[in-house]
Amino acid sequence: MSESRDARPAETALIARVRAAARQEQFLEVVSAEEAQARFERHLKLKPLASETVSLADALGRVLAHDVVAEVDAPPFDRSNVDGFAVRAADTLGASDGNPKVFTLNAEVIACGHAPQLTVTGATATTIATGGVIPRGADAVIMIEHTELIDDDGEPRIELRRAAAPGQFVSYAGSDIARGETLLRRGARIGSREIGMVAACGRASIDVVRKPRVAVLSTGDELVEPGEALRPAGVYDSNGAVVAAAVAEAGGEPVAYGAFPDDAQQLEQAVRKALANCDMVVLSGGTSKGAGDLSHAIVSKLGKPGILVHGVALKPGKPLCLGVIGHKPIVVLPGFPTSAIFTFHAFVAPVIRAFAGLPPEAAQTVTARVPLRIASELGRKEFVLVSLIDSDQGPVAFPTGKGSGAVTSFSQADGFLEIEALASALDADSLAQVTLIGSAAQAPDLVIMGSHDVALDAVVGAIAERGHSTRTLAVGSLGGVAAANRGECDLAPVHLIDPQSGAYNKHLVAPGLTLVPGWRRMQGILFRPGDARFEGRSAAEALKAILADPDALMVNRNAGAGTRVLMDRLLDGKKPPGYANQPKSHNAVAAAIAQGRADWGLAIEPVARLYGLGFLPVAPEHYDFLLVESRRERPAVRAFLEALRDTAVRERIVALGMQPAD
Ligand code: AMP
Numbered sequence: 001m002s003e004s005r006d007a008r009p010a011e012t013a014l015i016a017r018v019r020a021a022a023r024q025e026q027f028l029e030v031v032s033a034e035e036a037q038a039r040f041e042r043h044l045k046l047k048p049l050a051s052e053t054v055s056l057a058d059a060l061g062r063v064l065a066h067d068v069v070a071e072v073d074a075p076p077f078d079r080s081n082v083d084g085f086a087v088r089a090a091d092t093l094g095a096s097d098g099n100p101k102v103f104t105l106n107a108e109v110i111a112c113g114h115a116p117q118l119t120v121t122g123a124t125a126t127t128i129a130t131g132g133v134i135p136r137g138a139d140a141v142i143m144i145e146h147t148e149l150i151d152d153d154g155e156p157r158i159e160l161r162r163a164a165a166p167g168q169f170v171s172y173a174g175s176d177i178a179r180g181e182t183l184l185r186r187g188a189r190i191g192s193r194e195i196g197m198v199a200a201c202g203r204a205s206i207d208v209v210r211k212p213r214v215a216v217l218s219t220g221d222e223l224v225e226p227g228e229a230l231r232p233a234g235v236y237d238s239n240g241a242v243v244a245a246a247v248a249e250a251g252g253e254p255v256a257y258g259a260f261p262d263d264a265q266q267l268e269q270a271v272r273k274a275l276a277n278c279d280m281v282v283l284s285g286g287t288s289k290g291a292g293d294l295s296h297a298i299v300s301k302l303g304k305p306g307i308l309v310h311g312v313a314l315k316p317g318k319p320l321c322l323g324v325i326g327h328k329p330i331v332v333l334p335g336f337p338t339s340a341i342f343t344f345h346a347f348v349a350p351v352i353r354a355f356a357g358l359p360p361e362a363a364q365t366v367t368a369r370v371p372l373r374i375a376s377e378l379g380r381k382e383f384v385l386v387s388l389i390d391s392d393q394g395p396v397a398f399p400t401g402k403g404s405g406a407v408t409s410f411s412q413a414d415g416f417l418e419i420e421a422l423a424s425a426l427d428a429d430s431l432a433q434v435t436l437i438g439s440a441a442q443a444p445d446l447v448i449m450g451s452h453d454v455a456l457d458a459v460v461g462a463i464a465e466r467g468h469s470t471r472t473l474a475v476g477s478l479g480g481v482a483a484a485n486r487g488e489c490d491l492a493p494v495h496l497i498d499p500q501s502g503a504y505n506k507h508l509v510a511p512g513l514t515l516v517p518g519w520r521r522m523q524g525i526l527f528r529p530g531d532a533r534f535e536g537r538s539a540a541e542a543l544k545a546i547l548a549d550p551d552a553l554m555v556n557r558n559a560g561a562g563t564r565v566l567m568d569r570l571l572d573g574k575k576p577p578g579y580a581n582q583p584k585s586h587n588a589v590a591a592a593i594a595q596g597r598a599d600w601g602l603a604i605e606p607v608a609r610l611y612g613l614g615f616l617p618v619a620p621e622h623y624d625f626l627l628v629e630s631r632r633e634r635p636a637v638r639a640f641l642e643a644l645r646d647t648a649v650r651e652r653i654v655a656l657g658m659q660p661a662d
């Protein structure tokens with residue numbers, strides 16, 4: 001009785017939470033990227049922070065705060081460049097094989113660090129080492145190799161058979177660094193060469209711009225620190241790590257505060273502390289207007305001028321929140337990893353660089369053809385991350401296609417292109433300006449586009465050891481067929497069954513393409529171990545039983561996948577519960593079953609093993625390569641074909657659960 005009375009308030013609270021979560025607050029005002037930037041800059045002093053003095057040993061990578069003016073000459077004195085004899089050039093005039101000149105040696109040897117005592121006068125010479133101080137009276141040095149010692153009982157003399165010009169083999173004082181010269185300009189990033197110059201001037205320390213201290217925080221109930229075990233529904237805090245590293249790359253000093261749950265009190269306390277201790281605060285997550293999103297509400301409480309922008313007409317990055325408290329910037333990045341790092345580079349990195357005394361980063365662009373149509377949302381400027389491939393007709397840009405929730409979209413892209421807010425798409429075969437990210441993409445030796453497989457990494461690894469770089473783009477079997485036909489790749493890994501004949505891949509061969517056998521992968525039914533509907537049965541028996549069980553929930557595959565064709569053949573027109581759930585990879589199928597979001601599906605055997613699932617074999621699938629014939633003789637292509645036949649590589653493929661095809 002008391003049970004039902006207690007349940008009621010809890011239930012009401014739960015329903016209130018559901019209602020709150022379903023109600024979407026709107027962004028107050030969504031502004032353009034340009035307007036967002038302008039508002040932010042209007043409230044900031046974009047100047048280098050004050051300077052600090054550091055020892056040369058700590059100066060590497062820092063930014064020079066003031067010009068460095070040399071206080072001494074280098075070399076500090078006229079110096080000999082060779083081992084030989086200091087002379088007056090006039091005394092050597094006319095020396096030749098037929099008319100050698102004889103010089104009496106002065107009673108002094110000028111080694112390095114020795115201040116000369118004697119003056120060089122007519123027809124005398126003083127022995128001098130490389131680096132020695134040119135003595136008074138001398139104006140040239142003759143090399144020891146060009147002289148002969150007259151070795152008799154008299155005083156030491158040398159014989160010279162060629163004339164010397166004044167200044168020969170002499171480095172004059174200040175010829176390297178002149179006293180009063182500006183050696184380095186403020187804003188220079190200090191490398192080993194700069195450190196060498198400063199040391200040569202006799203300085204042990206140097207004034208550098210203080211690095212902006214940038215607090216990095218993450219928020220989200222789901223976040224787990226890398227290194228800890230992932231709990232159900234947990235996600236690793238990757239933003240914290242990538243933002244901290246990007247802060248350092250932009251010239252700042254990251255101060256990691258870690259990940260916080262979506263708890264208003266805890267988060268506010270941490271943000272206030274960060275703001276007090278640092279020059280800038282970067283928080284990621286909790287900026288959408290969904291359930292548990294608190295970040296903007298916290299920023300709005302911290303002081304003036306407060307939030308300047310919340311909502312930018314950008315994709316990715318719409319929920320970005322920019323604020324300034326006093327003169328300190330505070331930014332809330334969207335939680336989705338690619339959105340977070342994209343908006344960081346667009347809005348945060350330039351501010352850190354300015355505080356750090358670094359010039360704005362110069363963007364490098366290339367023009368590339370985009371072979372596919374890219375749809376885009378009207379009203380938001382869209383940035384599309386792309387991989388670049390060199391084709392016979394110049395660079396080609398492929399959207400990486402993983403979306404803003406992916407960490408790898410940004411990390412593995414070569415660059416991005418922009419689709420204007422007023423365009424609803426970029427048409428296939430358009431030319432686009434691609435802004436390069438990170439180190440400009442080096443054209444790889446081998447391009448593989450198509451379906452990805454774990455054993456492919458074994459082959460690619462083998463050719464990497466032979467010095468060939470490979471770019472693999474996982475665009476699916478059909479994407480690979482299209483790329484191979486367009487000549488955009490060297491090899492396209494495919495595993496497509498011909499629905500008519502039931503044979504694999506042969507129907508994909510077209511003029512200019514040949515089929516190279518790869519390996520077989522056993523496809524089968526995946527289930528959780530212990531599930532009596534599957535355990536101990538054959539695939540056919542299990543299938544019959546589950547098709548009769550309305551509680552058995554399947555997970556399907558996307559149209560176009562080889563596994564999907566096989567599934568449709570197995571189901572023979574039936575559409576059991578879960579049929580419409582169509583993830584795009586073997587791993588997603590296995591994860592859904594392992595986590596209980598589905599009971600069965602089709603995938604390859606190694607993946608079943610990887611997720612600790614049961615497996616009932618159905619049929620081997622052929623994973624082969626379409627080879628673009630015109631590229632067969634390229635060294636990296638030849639190396640790949642050789643690696644496919646290599647015993648060690650084949651052993652690796654077998655160890656991964658595949659069967660080489662021939
Ligand atoms: P939010 O902006 O908090 O609504 O988060 C949007 C999405 O980004 C969710 O899927 C989060 O799990 C993910 N996310 C938020 N913060 C992080 C983080 N620090 N690292 C990785 N993913 C995150």
Ligand code: MG
Binds near residue numbers: 221292
């Ligand atoms: Mg969140």
